[in-house]
Amino acid sequence: MVLALERRIGKYAVLLSMSTEKDEFIFTLPEHWGTCVGKVGSMDSQKVVAAIETAAKREGIIKSDGYRETHALYHAIMDALSGVTRGQVQLGSVMRTVGLRFAVVRGNPYEEVEEGDWIAVALYGTIGAPVRGSEHETIGLGINHI
Known part of the structure; x- marks a missing residue:
């Protein structure tokens, strides 16, 4: 098993999550790969998970029916959220809120x-107290096999 340098799924997800509509992509994804990007802001980690899962299903990254693909996506999301929240996947209950861009790559x-x-899920944005100006940058990445 050889991980191909030009096929680093996590790298593509991180770059997409950090890119804006104004950015020009300096890379081309390998053929037959799927992606979706979006934004989510919340004090509730369940809403973050739901937004990413909904976007991935809507864009056809994972199948809407069946368990295996949803389960793989869930674990990638939770790993990425763990990075964003520094291992404590809690937001509102500890008075934190996030504003994130996300990318899912399959x-x-x-x-x-x-x-x-x-499947790779990258989250990039801000986290902090629910007071404007009290946040700082954060990033998380989760990768799981389907």
Whole structure:
């Protein structure tokens, strides 16, 4: 099993999450990979999970029916949220709020086709007290096999 340098799924997800509509992409995704991007702001981690899951289903990144793909996405989201919240996946209950851009990327990062698809979720934005100006930058990445 060889991880192909030009197929770093996490790198693509992070770059997409940090990009804005004004940015020009300096990379091309490998063929047959799927992506979606969006924004979410909340004091409730459940709302963050729901927004990402809804976007991934709406854009056809994962299937709406069935459990396996949703489960893989959920674990990638939770890993990314853990990075954003520094291991304590709590927001409103500890008086924190987030404003995040997210990117979901699905594809096979390996040279061998039989390794199958993986999913990466990157979150980039701000976290802090629910008072404007009290936030700082944060980033998280989660990658899971499907």
